[in-house]
Amino acid sequence: MGMMTQMMSATGMDAEQMELMEACIEACAACEQACVMCSDADLGDGMMRCSSMCSTCADVCNAMMRMMMRPTGWDMDAMTAMLRATIAMCTACAAECGMHADMHEHCAMCAQACRDCIAACENLLAAMPAMAGSTAASM
Amino acid sequence: MGMMTQMMSATGMDAEQMELMEACIEACAACEQACVMCSDADLGDGMMRCSSMCSTCADVCNAMMRMMMRPTGWDMDAMTAMLRATIAMCTACAAECGMHADMHEHCAMCAQACRDCIAACENLLAAMPAMAGSTAASM
Amino acid sequence: MGMMTQMMSATGMDAEQMELMEACIEACAACEQACVMCSDADLGDGMMRCSSMCSTCADVCNAMMRMMMRPTGWDMDAMTAMLRATIAMCTACAAECGMHADMHEHCAMCAQACRDCIAACENLLAAMPAMAGSTAASM
Amino acid sequence: MGMMTQMMSATGMDAEQMELMEACIEACAACEQACVMCSDADLGDGMMRCSSMCSTCADVCNAMMRMMMRPTGWDMDAMTAMLRATIAMCTACAAECGMHADMHEHCAMCAQACRDCIAACENLLAAMPAMAGSTAASM
Numbered sequence: 416m417g418m419m420t421q422m423m424s425a426t427g428m429d430a431e432q433m434e435l436m437e438a439c440i441e442a443c444a445a446c447e448q449a450c451v452m453c454s455d456a457d458l459g460d461g462m463m464r465c466s467s468m469c470s471t472c473a474d475v476c477n478a479m480m481r482m483m484m485r486p487t488g489w490d491m492d493a494m495t496a497m498l499r500a501t502i503a504m505c506t507a508c509a510a511e512c513g514m515h516a517d518m519h520e521h522c523a524m525c526a527q528a529c530r531d532c533i534a535a536c537e538n539l540l541a542a543m544p545a546m547a548g549s550t551a552a553s554m
Numbered sequence: 555m556g557m558m559t560q561m562m563s564a565t566g567m568d569a570e571q572m573e574l575m576e577a578c579i580e581a582c583a584a585c586e587q588a589c590v591m592c593s594d595a596d597l598g599d600g601m602m603r604c605s606s607m608c609s610t611c612a613d614v615c616n617a618m619m620r621m622m623m624r625p626t627g628w629d630m631d632a633m634t635a636m637l638r639a640t641i642a643m644c645t646a647c648a649a650e651c652g653m654h655a656d657m658h659e660h661c662a663m664c665a666q667a668c669r670d671c672i673a674a675c676e677n678l679l680a681a682m683p684a685m686a687g688s689t690a691a692s693m
Numbered sequence: 694m695g696m697m698t699q700m701m702s703a704t705g706m707d708a709e710q711m712e713l714m715e716a717c718i719e720a721c722a723a724c725e726q727a728c729v730m731c732s733d734a735d736l737g738d739g740m741m742r743c744s745s746m747c748s749t750c751a752d753v754c755n756a757m758m759r760m761m762m763r764p765t766g767w768d769m770d771a772m773t774a775m776l777r778a779t780i781a782m783c784t785a786c787a788a789e790c791g792m793h794a795d796m797h798e799h800c801a802m803c804a805q806a807c808r809d810c811i812a813a814c815e816n817l818l819a820a821m822p823a824m825a826g827s828t829a830a831s832m
Numbered sequence: 833m834g835m836m837t838q839m840m841s842a843t844g845m846d847a848e849q850m851e852l853m854e855a856c857i858e859a860c861a862a863c864e865q866a867c868v869m870c871s872d873a874d875l876g877d878g879m880m881r882c883s884s885m886c887s888t889c890a891d892v893c894n895a896m897m898r899m900m901m902r903p904t905g906w907d908m909d910a911m912t913a914m915l916r917a918t919i920a921m922c923t924a925c926a927a928e929c930g931m932h933a934d935m936h937e938h939c940a941m942c943a944q945a946c947r948d949c950i951a952a953c954e955n956l957l958a959a960m961p962a963m964a965g966s967t968a969a970s971m
Contacts, residue, residue: 741904742904742905743905744904744905745902745903745904745905746905746907747905748898748902748905749895749898749899749902749905749910752894752895752898752899753895753899753910753914755891755895756888756891756892756894756895759887759888759891760888760891760892760921763884763887763888764884765880765881765883765884766881766882766883766884766885766886766887766888766928768885768920768921768924770920770923770924771888771892771917771920771921771923771924773920774913774916774917774919774920774921775892775917775920775921777913777916777917778910778913778914778916778917780913781907781909781910781912781913781914782899782907782910782913782914784909784910785907785909785910789905
């Protein structure tokens with residue numbers, strides 16, 4: 416993440432904002448991985464809605480992660496909307512996985528990864544108005 | 555798209571809603587392709603912000619397309635939020651590409667693909683409340 | 694595809710090579726879409742191995758498609774290896790989907806999309822040595 | 833990675849094979865992230881071929897990572913071919929990034945991530961014949 420810190424500092428973000436975004440990138444990456452594995456494990460466990468949701472949640476988290484990692488093209492409105500979409504998808508996925516968490520370890524772990532991702536996205540979203548002010552030139 | 559029609563009819567969507575979603579899937583696929591090509595062509599033309607935005611727009615459109623193609627796990631809130639995120643990203647990308655449309659054919663084509671995608675997403679979004687009613691069971 | 698033709702002509706490819714690559718891009722895009730839909734439909738039909746393979750085949754085809762669409766960074770060895778990987782994955786997926794083609798329309802369509810993609814990749818692979826010669830500078 | 837260990841043990845892999853695959857998954861994830869960031873940073877540094885290659889390398893590494901994370905649909909030929917494609921793409925990307933490593937920290941870090949990914953893929957590839965023997969049923 417050293418590279419990311421360096422790149423983000425060039426955008427005018429302060430230390431706290433950078434920490435929140437790094438945490439969000441990590442949470443999206445972890446959620447993508449948990450969702451891909453859970454989606455595949457669900458197949459053997461007969462949970463079709465869970466498997467389908469996990470596949471889409473993985474794709475949304477990957478797109479969110481990549482957006483944050485490309486500061487050259489950051490757009491505030493798009494990032495805000497994408498953070499909300501990631502929160503909505505992770506919320507749906509956490510609810511579905513949560514229903515099978517007692518029976519399947521992979522669902523318990525995936526639901527937790529989704530909840531962690533929601534928290535990280537919400538924290539970043541809360542810091543966004545401040546970001547908009549400090550990085551007007553590059554956003 | 556015959557397969558998609560068959561799958562969507564199982565969700566309780568009516569003919570008009572299916573048409574709007576198929577159009578949106580096609581527009582997202584076309585926009586992903588235009589953005590990947592434009593992002594690469596921008597490199598030679600020195601347009602860094604445009605190239606970065608196109609890369610992210612391609613990822614967002616791909617995630618949006620795949621979400622629509624997985625009816626088993628559809629969630630109304632997530633789809634609404636993701637349609638809004640796609641519209642926001644395509645709007646930012648169309649504005650940036652639009653500034654170079656006179657000089658670069660790839661930017662003109664990419665900006666048009668973004669605008670087509672925005673229109674398709676907005677049309678589907680407008681039909682979503684009706685979808686929510688008719689497909690309550692599977693959404 | 695007009696944009697693609699324009700971009701490829703800048704790499705020194707001849708008309709026949711361009712046609713083969715455009716066909717391959719289209720086949721990869723179609724195969725990704727068929728695989729995403731088939732993977733999701735498999736969930737309801739209890740075909741776990743088919744669903745898992747289709748998900749991976751969709752990801753491989755998307756990566757292959759994007760590689761072809763970024764001529765600025767083309768590398769001959771990487772493209773050759775990636776065409777072989779796409780052929781291998783589509784071959785495995787076509788075999789699995791083909792076993793259920795009689796029962797499930799989505800599997801029949803997906804198996805056909807995989808076979809079309811294999812053919813398009815093989816055609817391009819056969820034309821690659823000639824490409825290497827004519828586009829040495831940019832490859 | 834606890835989830836992954838659990839899933840892989842169900843495929844008949846031994847402890848050493850599981851370690852190699854987990855290392856490969858981690859290396860692919862790290863390489864995707866380094867490549868996305870490097871590709872974006874290259875834009876400001878005028879390195880078009882490097883940026884294009886990094887974008888494709890990120891996509892190939894993501895597809896490789898996801899293939900490994902979906903044991904339900906593993907196919908030995910496809911995995912072997914995809915490991916080779918990832919090695920070829922990372923080799924090309926490491927060579928290109930390596931040329932700018934002295935001037936740009938992001939290129940030095942990306943080249944290292946590519947080399948780590950190559951090593952992890954080669955280690956797994958070397959263990960594949962043994963995997964084929966022990967997991968014949970599920971592969």
